Amino acid sequence: MPARSFFPPRRILMGPGPSDVPPRVLAAMAQPTVGHLDPSFIELMDSIKELLQYAFRTDNPLTLPVSGPGSAGMEACFVNLVQPGDTVVVCINGVFGGRMRENVLRCGGTAVVVEDEWGRPVDPAKLERALEEHPETSLVAFVHAETSTGARSDAKELVEIAHRHDCLAIVDTVTSLGGIPVEIDAWEVDATYSGSQKCLSCVPGLSPVSFGPRAVERIESRKSPVQSWFLDMGLVMGYWGSAQRRAYHHTAPVNALYALHEALVILREEGLENAWARHRKNHLALCAGLEAMGLRLPVEEGARLPELNVVEVPPGVDEAAVRRRLLEELSLEIGAGLGALAGRVWRIGLMGASSTPRHVILCLTALESVLGSEGAPIRPGRAVEAARNVLAGQK
Amino acid sequence: MPARSFFPPRRILMGPGPSDVPPRVLAAMAQPTVGHLDPSFIELMDSIKELLQYAFRTDNPLTLPVSGPGSAGMEACFVNLVQPGDTVVVCINGVFGGRMRENVLRCGGTAVVVEDEWGRPVDPAKLERALEEHPETSLVAFVHAETSTGARSDAKELVEIAHRHDCLAIVDTVTSLGGIPVEIDAWEVDATYSGSQKCLSCVPGLSPVSFGPRAVERIESRKSPVQSWFLDMGLVMGYWGSAQRRAYHHTAPVNALYALHEALVILREEGLENAWARHRKNHLALCAGLEAMGLRLPVEEGARLPELNVVEVPPGVDEAAVRRRLLEELSLEIGAGLGALAGRVWRIGLMGASSTPRHVILCLTALESVLGSEGAPIRPGRAVEAARNVLAGQK
Numbered sequence A, B: 001m002p003a004r005s006f007f008p009p010r011r012i013l014m015g016p017g018p019s020d021v022p023p024r025v026l027a028a029m030a031q032p033t034v035g036h037l038d039p040s041f042i043e044l045m046d047s048i049k050e051l052l053q054y055a056f057r058t059d060n061p062l063t064l065p066v067s068g069p070g071s072a073g074m075e076a077c078f079v080n081l082v083q084p085g086d087t088v089v090v091c092i093n094g095v096f097g098g099r100m101r102e103n104v105l106r107c108g109g110t111a112v113v114v115e116d117e118w119g120r121p122v123d124p125a126k127l128e129r130a131l132e133e134h135p136e137t138s139l140v141a142f143v144h145a146e147t148s149t150g151a152r153s154d155a156k157e158l159v160e161i162a163h164r165h166d167c168l169a170i171v172d173t174v175t176s177l178g179g180i181p182v183e184i185d186a187w188e189v190d191a192t193y194s195g196s197q198k199c200l201s202c203v204p205g206l207s208p209v210s211f212g213p214r215a216v217e218r219i220e221s222r223k224s225p226v227q228s229w230f231l232d233m234g235l236v237m238g239y240w241g242s243a244q245r246r247a248y249h250h251t252a253p254v255n256a257l258y259a260l261h262e263a264l265v266i267l268r269e270e271g272l273e274n275a276w277a278r279h280r281k282n283h284l285a286l287c288a289g290l291e292a293m294g295l296r297l298p299v300e301e302g303a304r305l306p307e308l309n310v311v312e313v314p315p316g317v318d319e320a321a322v323r324r325r326l327l328e329e330l331s332l333e334i335g336a337g338l339g340a341l342a343g344r345v346w347r348i349g350l351m352g353a354s355s356t357p358r359h360v361i362l363c364l365t366a367l368e369s370v371l372g373s374e375g376a377p378i379r380p381g382r383a384v385e386a387a388r389n390v391l392a393g394q395k
Helices: A025-030 A040-055 A070-081 A097-104 A126-133 A153-165 A214-219 A231-240 A254-270 A271-293 A319-330 A357-373 A383-391 B023-029 B039-056 B071-083 B094-107 B124-133 B154-164 B212-222 B232-239 B254-270 B272-292 B320-332 B357-373 B381-391
Strands: A013-015 A062-066 A087-092 A110-115 A136-142 A168-172 A190-194 A207-212 A308-312 A334-336 A345-349 B013-014 B062-066 B087-092 B112-115 B137-143 B168-173 B191-193 B207-211 B309-313 B333-335 B345-349
Touching: A013 A319, A025 A254, A040 A062, A040 A207, A040 A254, A040 B154, A062 A087, A062 A231, A062 B062, A070 A097, A070 A136, A070 A190, A070 A207, A070 A214, A070 A231, A070 B168, A087 A126, A087 A383, A097 A110, A097 A345, A110 A126, A110 B232, A126 A153, A126 B254, A126 B309, A153 A168, A153 B232, A168 A214, A190 B207, A207 A214, A214 B381, A254 A271, A254 A308, A254 B254, A271 A308, A271 A357, A271 A383, A308 B272, A319 A334, A319 A345, A319 A357, A357 A383, B013 B345, B023 B254, B023 B272, B039 B207, B039 B254, B062 B071, B062 B232, B071 B094, B071 B137, B071 B168, B071 B191, B071 B207, B071 B212, B071 B232, B087 B094, B087 B124, B094 B112, B094 B137, B112 B124, B112 B254, B124 B137, B124 B154, B137 B154, B154 B168, B154 B333, B168 B212, B207 B212, B212 B232, B272 B309, B272 B381, B320 B333, B320 B345, B357 B381
Parallel strands: A013 A334, A087 A110, A087 A136, A136 A168, A168 A190, B013 B333, B087 B112, B087 B137, B137 B168, B168 B191
Antiparallel strands: A062 A207, A190 A207, A308 A345, A334 A345, B062 B207, B191 B207, B309 B345, B333 B345
């Protein structure tokens, strides 16, 4: 049995997450561990809560990172807000909507599904109709930025429709937080969960969540206990709450929280609006380059996620071979299609620290080279210039 | 709002966990993040599984780290093995047994409680009697090493009793793994969960688990779906299973897994038996010193955990003030009592990298100094010599 230390290769991460983690974040994480009840650690927890409120644009006191990946954050929202017998309308336009439905069922709820084509935003009219047909519905759930398809839905409008029908809204912001506007308070989102490893460019493993006043009220008036002890927000909040009344729940992932804090400090230094603008500009440059190369972007222009760019695999091209060559020859990771899109698209992430002009140009250069040598029907020699023009503001 | 980087104080961790994390582990964790589907990462996952099998002394293929803290690992065992209506005998002799009971209830099970005094091992005769009185029981759960009381129970015997009554056994090895013998296969433990931040001296946030063949069979023959999607071992195993049939479930905490791997490599280098012997020797030295100082160790000698030493607070001493002074003046963390023992004991951890002669001597010196100046009724000047004699093998 081998007992050798592990030395990972150095990658350029342009898949659907994790994104490139800044050296500052890695260095912060490698600081010596303190106890999770240390006074200094309690200060860190308070600072993380404030910085997450900034990132989510919310004053919700119940804003904190769940000690697990995004799927634990998703489950935290559902197990706390769904009671057995509840009807939940779940909008599905990709993999992660499907996972939400699975969560509803495992909470003993009834899921009414509103389906949209993969790669298209959730259709507000369909949601409206479903809520009219199912007046017993108490909750609406949808994904703001579908990581599997690269499509953005109109979170503000969908939440408004939910509220008009006396429903709360759970919004998945895993891939949107830090990359495009997420306005938890202005949109009156009732509960949301995100991930550390996407546009925040922290290491994977933490899920920032936020619960608004209506959600807290619903949790407090539950008749049945939350089915998960680990994710019971009443208990988790006792641990993350005020230092005076702090109750031991679990042992927080101390070093991962050092990393999240540093990633949020970096976001705060740049400013949210600047981060959004940066994601948008690099995205436009990448798209210009990809289209100049002759590649197709299946998501309609208004719904494209700047942080996750979905590209159709040209006919006759072995998509896995292209990804393998990018990884082996250039140490560049791009993502495969997921679920219904497997084999048909690539997913190119420009998330957080991976959203830079250098990443855009590198990716275009690498794709053009590999696709060319694989005999793909592309137009060579134009992509980089097209991207450079956008980056220089000449488009 | 502050947006300053966080620089933790440098502590010596002698509480109930986290323990001191070796610089090698911190350095491993700070290596650049790779994608969780990277070929190199899949090799890392395979190596972690093998090293965990070594640590748990098992050949169980379903041996892996859950992507969350020990309480997520605990929940993983219960949600997969308990179905609504099941009767589970839970042995409670401290905080964590109580948490197991809570898990049973939230899974819709009926919990039959076998209670023992805090600080004493689980009484096998009481378990036997409970199983005779409740022949409908299908599962027994107990804590091998109670972190809240410092008492070790006889896992081998308790599992035997469970099996004799056709029950499976879930064993909490959070504080035992790596510190005292844990023999998952030899004892035929059906399911176990541990923590990364105790005797493995990794950062907190991961929970190694192992499920034996009878547990896998029970999971596979479930009639109702596992109530947690995130902790559904059928799905988690698809992600951690063989590279050929790997199915995306969640994004693994890549850097935390670098850390766990390095911590396990260190354990493998030392050898499990050597690690156990080291924990034992340092424990005997600490106990000799504490007793020479006149302090009382409430756990009976044969049941003491070498990695977690519980000490009675001498009469008239403000226990919180002592801990505060140790932390502020010497940057030394020891643990407070938990639950029923709050205010009455301290918990001194000698776990993993915190189990060294240096830690023993430092702790005795510091305690003697602080207790002396707080006016506690101790015998000064004898503790360090008593410990040194044990360390030198002269006792």
